[in-house]
Structures are given as C-alpha cells and as structure tokens.
Amino acid sequence: MTPRSIVLDRVSKSFGRQVAVAEVDLTLGPGECVGLVGHNGAGKSTLIKLMLGLLHPSGGRVSVLGENPTGGGGARMRRQIGYLPENVALYPALTGIETMAFYAALKGESVVRARELLDRVGLPADAANRAVGTYSKGMRQRLALAQAMLGRPRVMLLDEPTSGLDPALRQSFYAILRTLRADGATVLLSSHALAELEGEVDRIVVMNQGRKLADGDLSTLRRLAGITPRLRARLAATAPASASAALAGWLPVAGGMLECSCAEEDIVARLRDLPEAVAAVEILRPSLDEVYAAFLRRPDGAA
Amino acid sequence: MRPLFLIAAKEVRDGLRNRWVLAVTALLALFALTLAFLGAAPTGTVKTGALAVTVVSLSSLSIFLLPLIALLLAFDAIVGEWERGTLGLLLAYPVARWQVVLGKFVGHVGILAFATALGYGAAGAAVALTSDGGEWDGFALLVASSVLLGAAFVAIGYVISTLVRDRASAAGLAIGVWLVFVLIYDMALLGVLVADQGRSIGAGVVNWLLLLNPADAYRMLNLAGTPDVRLFSGMAGLAGDVRLSPGALATALALWVVGPLAAAIVIFQRRQI
Numbered sequence: 417m418t419p420r421s422i423v424l425d426r427v428s429k430s431f432g433r434q435v436a437v438a439e440v441d442l443t444l445g446p447g448e449c450v451g452l453v454g455h456n457g458a459g460k461s462t463l464i465k466l467m468l469g470l471l472h473p474s475g476g477r478v479s480v481l482g483e484n485p486t487g488g489g490g491a492r493m494r495r496q497i498g499y500l501p502e503n504v505a506l507y508p509a510l511t512g513i514e515t516m517a518f519y520a521a522l523k524g525e526s527v528v529r530a531r532e533l534l535d536r537v538g539l540p541a542d543a544a545n546r547a548v549g550t551y552s553k554g555m556r557q558r559l560a561l562a563q564a565m566l567g568r569p570r571v572m573l574l575d576e577p578t579s580g581l582d583p584a585l586r587q588s589f590y591a592i593l594r595t596l597r598a599d600g601a602t603v604l605l606s607s608h609a610l611a612e613l614e615g616e617v618d619r620i621v622v623m624n625q626g627r628k629l630a631d632g633d634l635s636t637l638r639r640l641a642g643i644t645p646r647l648r649a650r651l652a653a654t655a656p657a658s659a660s661a662a663l664a665g666w667l668p669v670a671g672g673m674l675e676c677s678c679a680e681e682d683i684v685a686r687l688r689d690l691p692e693a694v695a696a697v698e699i700l701r702p703s704l705d706e707v708y709a710a711f712l713r714r715p716d717g718a719a
Numbered sequence: 720m721r722p723l724f725l726i727a728a729k730e731v732r733d734g735l736r737n738r739w740v741l742a743v744t745a746l747l748a749l750f751a752l753t754l755a756f757l758g759a760a761p762t763g764t765v766k767t768g769a770l771a772v773t774v775v776s777l778s779s780l781s782i783f784l785l786p787l788i789a790l791l792l793a794f795d796a797i798v799g800e801w802e803r804g805t806l807g808l809l810l811a812y813p814v815a816r817w818q819v820v821l822g823k824f825v826g827h828v829g830i831l832a833f834a835t836a837l838g839y840g841a842a843g844a845a846v847a848l849t850s851d852g853g854e855w856d857g858f859a860l861l862v863a864s865s866v867l868l869g870a871a872f873v874a875i876g877y878v879i880s881t882l883v884r885d886r887a888s889a890a891g892l893a894i895g896v897w898l899v900f901v902l903i904y905d906m907a908l909l910g911v912l913v914a915d916q917g918r919s920i921g922a923g924v925v926n927w928l929l930l931l932n933p934a935d936a937y938r939m940l941n942l943a944g945t946p947d948v949r950l951f952s953g954m955a956g957l958a959g960d961v962r963l964s965p966g967a968l969a970t971a972l973a974l975w976v977v978g979p980l981a982a983a984i985v986i987f988q989r990r991q992i
Contacts, residue, residue: 431991468811470992491813499811505804507729509736521725522812563808573811 419482421446421571421602422467427476429462429626436462438626439476444604446570449597451613452606453708454623460606461502463623464573467604468499481571495523498569502576502606504560508549512539512559515548516566523567533562538588553580561592572596574605578612590616610704620704622711629711634704635680641710643702644677647686655693662691673698722814723822730826734792740830743788747838750780755842769850770843774857777839778941781865782934786872787897789831793876794893795886796823797987802886807992817984820877824870824980831869836862857941860965864940864972871933871975872897877983881990904932926963933975940968 422444429437437459444450452460465471466478469485481496483489506515516530534544537558543551548559557580564572578586593616597603607613613620620637622629630637638645649666650673651659666674678686683699690697702710734740754776797820800806809819843858879892908928912920929935943965 465807465992468807470807470810472991491815494811495813497811499808501804501808501811503804505808507733507805509733518725518729519812522722522814524721 419446420444420479421448421481422604423477423479424463424466425477425479427463427466427478428474429459429466429471430474435626437466440623440626440628442621442628442631444571444602446602447597447600448619449593449603449605449617451617451620452604452623453608453610453613453620453704454606455608457625458623459626460623461575462626464499464575464604464606467573468494468497495567496570498564498566498572498601500560500564500572500574500577502579504556506548506556506559509547511547512544512551512555515559516544516563519563520566525566530562530566533565534559536565537562537592554582554585557581557585557589561589565596568599570601572601572603572605574603576607577605578607578609586612610708614704622708624712629714634707637704637707637711638702639680641702641707643706643710644679645683645702646675646677646700647683648673648675648698648700649690649694650674650696652693652695655691659691659693663694675700720818722812723818723825726814726819726822727825727829730823731829734826734830739792740834743830743834744837746788747784747834748841749838750784751777751839751842752845754780755846769846770855770858773842773846774861774941777842778861778865778938781861781868782938783901785831785835785865785869786901786934788834789827789869789872790876790879790893790897792827792830793823793873794880794889796820796827796877797880797983797990798883798886798889799880801884801992810992816987820881820980820984820987824873824877827873828866828870831873832866835865835869839865861941864937864969867969867972867976868933868937871972871979872900874976874979874983875933878979878986881983881986900932900934905935930963930968930971933972936968936971936975939963940965940972 420443422442424440424442426439426441427437428435428439440459440463442463452463454460462471466473467480467485469490472486478485481493483493485493507518510518512534513527513531516534517527520527520530531544539555539558539562543555548556551559557577561574561577564574578589581589590612593603593605605613605617614634619631619633621631622637630640632640648669649663650671651663663674666676669675687697731740751773755773797806800809810816839858839862843855843862875896876893879889879896883889883892908925912925929939
C-alpha cells in the first residue's frame, strides 16, 4: 500500500454554533494534485487550516504525512509543508530577500536557495531589495509562492493561489505548479475559479456549506452531476431538405447551428450517423462551472 | 531553540527599523538626565550621595513610564500578527507556539533592557562625573529591577494580546491594566487602610497586598533597597515595619514575569488561528 500524504477521516469543525466543516473524508496520495473548489465560506480555508494544525478539529481525525498536525509531531510535519495563505499577508517592513531569509532560516534552508526561488517565481532583483510594503498584489503573491516552496516540501497547501493575479501571472503560476508536480510534491489548491483548474489537476473536490459534495476527476464529476455533453452541427448551404429531416429533434441555436444533447458513450455513433450535408460539428462538454452549478442545484447535496 | 532566537532577532530588527529602540532610549535618557540634574541640585550639603537622590527620583519615574512602554511594545505582539494575517503563515512553519511567545519576549525585553541601561546609564554617568558619586549598588539595582518591571508588564501585555481578537480591544485593555496597577491600586489600598484605621489590616497583610502589584514590589525594592537610598527616600523609619527583604521583593517581581508569561503561552496554545 502506498503511504498517504493527507488523510481526513470524518473531520468536522464548528465555531460556536456555526458549522464550518462537516464530516469530510478526504485522502491525497503522494504526487497527487487536487483542486478544492467551492464558494467563499464553503469550508476550503478551514480544511487547509485543519491540515496545518492552526485549528483543532471538533470531530474526526486529521493526518498529514503520518502525523497529527496539532500533536507533538506537528513541527516535524510542518518542516515538509509549503503553505500559501489566502489573502497573503507578509511583514511590510522587511524586504523581499529578508522575508525569504527569515522563513528559510525557520525551515533550516540556506539564503542561496531562497534567492534561487525568487528567480524561479520571477520576482525582479531590484524588487527583492525593496520593502514588501511597497509591492503590488502580483509581486506579493510571487513572493508568497516562493516562500511556500522553501525546504522542498512534500505537501503544498495553496489557498486561492491565483486570486487577484492577471492572466499572464496565472499562466506562470500554473507553469511553476507543473514543475512542482513533476518533482513529486502532493499539491492541494483551493479556488473558486473553476475554469482555470481544468487540465491542471488530477482530481477535484467540490465543497459546499462545509460538506464534500463530490470528489473525482472531471469526467466522473460530469457524470455525477448528470449533465450530458452537447453536439452542435451546421448544415452546408446547399443541403437538401432530407438532411434537415435527418436532424429532426435538434434544436436551432445561435449562428445557424443545431444542437442536441448526447450521452458521452453515444457520441461516436451519433457522429457516424450524421448526414453528408453537415459542414461543421462541435462537441460541447460541460465546463467545471456548469458541473459545480449542477451539484449546488441538487437538493440533497450528496454525490 | 533556533526558531526562538530567529523570532527574537526579528523583533529587535523591527524595533530598530521602526525607531522604537531609538525613541525609547532617547525618552528614558532625556527624563533621566533631567531628573538627575534637577533632582540633584537641592541636595547641597545633605549627607547623601547624589546618585542615591537620582535613584529615588528615577524609580518614581520608572513606575509610571516603564509599564506603559512595556505594554505598548507587547499588546500588539500576537493579536497584531493575527489581525494582519501574518500569524497563520508563521505557525505553518516548524515553530512551536511557546517559541513564538518566548522569542518575542526575548526581543522585547532586549529592547527594553538596552534602552533602560543606556538611558539611565547616561544619567548615572553624568551624575557620577559631576559629583563625588555615591553608591553604585543602588543604581545597579535600579537598572536591573527596572528591566524586571518592564519584563513583567511585557508578559502581562502578552496575556492581553493572546486573549482578545482585535487590536483596539488589546490597546484599551492595556491602558486599563496600566491605570489599575500604576494608579488605582495604590489609591484604593490607601483608601482601604485609612478607612480601616489599622483595626483589622495589619502590617503583614499590607506587605502581601504590596506584593500583589508588580509596581509596588518594584517601588519597595528600590526605595528601601540600600541604606543610603532608604535614608533619602524617607523609608528609613519604616524599615522596622517592612518585613519584606529585597530578595522577597525581587522574587515577587520575577514571579510577575514568569506567571503571566506562562499564562500567555497556555492561552496561545489553545487559540484558534
């Protein structure tokens, strides 16, 4: 059996009467990259703080790299963890390189390695010697990502790492993320921007109101959500009337196209049966946003 | 232990960078020098050393000033980092929570010790140079106990900082604590003693009540600390009644450091970040 990086066993967390996380089971294996999606207040940050030992669970058991985060082995565990907090806050009076030197020393890392990481996240050299208080949001986020990579962590917990970043920075963030995954790190990243997670994560965990709604790869989630892909076709201008008859049941949509829904397993058969007069075909798979919306519409909220 | 010293070093660097160290040192030196020269002027032919006079006036000043400076340094320590959001990231590193509290304590007390030694030292040196000097024992005791008094209020400040959820409450509470220990406690005690007319509250009880306030323990320690100072501070006649030895007073002050510090660590361990 492969060792698990993160195991949550029926974990709950309440603040007074408010339930932030309710009986969540979650397992992450080594090298896995998992996206944690949900609205603000869905319990994503609470879950990450439970994994770090910043919060004590009200119920259930948390194990990260084989240790209880709030127990005696918590410090040993945190040596191998990289954390990027939501709404990154750093010490404004320290310069970029001083910030890295401080955090590097806490993890027993060298300043040389800290400088390498600043290069890797693309923080300009002149900015590294300026006080963090003068940084733009993008520069702060880069610096925060650099500190999360200190000590070659085996587990990366990234809370809303791309919020507030412009598209170019987002791209470079995911490029760095891919190199981290290639190094074998387990990555958990939370987001409410679902679309950008497509193609970047192995698995997606959908959270709502502290509960786990769904857990699986994107095609599994699409199936669970009960949204079928759609086919769109456009007939050639010269198409005979018989061709239109062959597409009976297809509904006209914008751009002179016809659309029908079609189960994933029937797509190939459906395409084969299309009349010759069809000039163009598109396959529309539901995006993550649609899948998420479908889960939230389910009254029981269960997957 | 390494994280503790890293955090202490960061506090000292912060203190140097935001001019806290400079401001506190300059303030203490200014007050101390002013008191030393104004206070020493009228002694003239009195048979006490100029330094003893300085000790008496400086300890009266310290009782007000040092707790205030210490609380201002400390009230923000935990709740400030929590409110600004830097605490979560710090605790996600391999750092134990007691190391955060003790690290900040070492840094803050280091700043206070530096400022006190330098500020008061300047006054002591100036007095020693311009007069025939006097007893350095009392002066050394003043500096050491002043640092201890500051440390006690830094620790009390941490208790406040770990208890509350926002900086404004912490600041309010810190001022309240300062008022109670420095002003209200003594007035209330005096009021009770006057009302009681010595019927039920004996000297022993009063001694204990004085130990329950770090500022009073500090006052007793300095005003009755050495024979020369005792003479000048008017405590000589009281010496028979005061059964508290300097050792007991110093121990009380030390307990006022250790107790609140331990409490702050325990509260911080339980805090949800």
